[in-house]
Amino acid sequence: MSNAKSTSFLIFVQTVPVLFTDLIVAYPIVFYGAIALLAFAMVLLSIPSIIFTSLKYKLFDTNDLHRKRHNLSISRLGGLAIVASFTISTLLFSAMINFKEANYLIVSCIILSALGLKDDVYGTNTSTKFILQLLVAGILVFFGNFRLSSLYGVLNIFDMNMMWGGLFSIILIIFLNNAFNLIDGIDGLAGSIGILAGLSFGIAFATSNQIPYAFISFALIGAIAGFLKFNWYPAKIFMGDTGALIIGLTTAALAIKFIEINKFTGNNEPTFYSAPAIAVAILIVPIFDSLRVFTIRILKRKSPFIGDRDHIHHRLERLGLKPDQIVWITTMLNVFIIACTILLQHLGNFLLIVLLITICAIYNGAITWRLSKAMPGKA
Numbered sequence: 001m002s003n004a005k006s007t008s009f010l011i012f013v014q015t016v017p018v019l020f021t022d023l024i025v026a027y028p029i030v031f032y033g034a035i036a037l038l039a040f041a042m043v044l045l046s047i048p049s050i051i052f053t054s055l056k057y058k059l060f061d062t063n064d065l066h067r068k069r070h071n072l073s074i075s076r077l078g079g080l081a082i083v084a085s086f087t088i089s090t091l092l093f094s095a096m097i098n099f100k101e102a103n104y105l106i107v108s109c110i111i112l113s114a115l116g117l118k119d120d121v122y123g124t125n126t127s128t129k130f131i132l133q134l135l136v137a138g139i140l141v142f143f144g145n146f147r148l149s150s151l152y153g154v155l156n157i158f159d160m161n162m163m164w165g166g167l168f169s170i171i172l173i174i175f176l177n178n179a180f181n182l183i184d185g186i187d188g189l190a191g192s193i194g195i196l197a198g199l200s201f202g203i204a205f206a207t208s209n210q211i212p213y214a215f216i217s218f219a220l221i222g223a224i225a226g227f228l229k230f231n232w233y234p235a236k237i238f239m240g241d242t243g244a245l246i247i248g249l250t251t252a253a254l255a256i257k258f259i260e261i262n263k264f265t266g267n268n269e270p271t272f273y274s275a276p277a278i279a280v281a282i283l284i285v286p287i288f289d290s291l292r293v294f295t296i297r298i299l300k301r302k303s304p305f306i307g308d309r310d311h312i313h314h315r316l317e318r319l320g321l322k323p324d325q326i327v328w329i330t331t332m333l334n335v336f337i338i339a340c341t342i343l344l345q346h347l348g349n350f351l352l353i354v355l356l357i358t359i360c361a362i363y364n365g366a367i368t369w370r371l372s373k374a375m376p377g378k379a
Contacts, residue, residue: 036222042085043226079243083113089219099212104144108136116242137173173252179286180248186323187233194247201254208271233323255279274345277352281341288360
């Protein structure tokens, strides 16, 4: 290659990323749609092969069938399609804008998906799960900078140093990892709440002109939407721990960044006020359900990590509701809570979080009252 041609080629290579960046800045909505569509298409095309392979090689975990109502012939490996499409889409678009922070999230997703895959096929002990989740959370917090620097007055805690902020962020990430896993008990629920969370964060980041995090959000939406086509009642495939853990991990990372980007210092005008309360509202379904079942198990002197069928969606099933009805009711309640929190964001985090807990407590109380009427002694 001549010197002139070499120079022209190098100029072209260096110009391509700049052109993509300019296009993304000029037409972000087009690229948000493109990344969601790409992730959606990859999942849509890969799920049938996963179902076929699972049936052919009998890739099923029989360790906890006592908590499941579905038969053994339904694959739990749908999470493989979710994580593969999400990571590919995120890597592709983050490369266009040279967003290296996404690499830490992708590495964390790959490690966590390996844990989820083993659990979905053979089962995994609790200590192994905890150690790997701790490792993944540490990577995100200390290398990827997905770390809270303040609680903004919640529990009367304001600025936190790196150690305390990092420790709290690790606990939060691990909690949300498992919280999404816990609500994955009926067809379509975890996927629907995951899409709502991704859409909420995606719109929030797009509004704040935070293009990289909006890309991650819309990649997650597309991946889950493609899966949900096969997971809607009656489900042909489940996401398993692989999918639930990835959704929990990604939404936790997005929630932390949403809170940090909208940090109010007194000298700035954030796009959203009371960001911690809004993040809690977006993730209220897995947060409240997990806190509720953990509290009940501890009060009954049982291990909080031993599963049962006392989640809110299980209680709604006992009232005679079908899975798709439960998903719609739960999702609409979540939308209502998000809308109320955004409309009342100037009330401050403490009052808003108290309001959120009150709404959820009233909802849970109404379910308990209905169960006491329909099934005395089993509410």
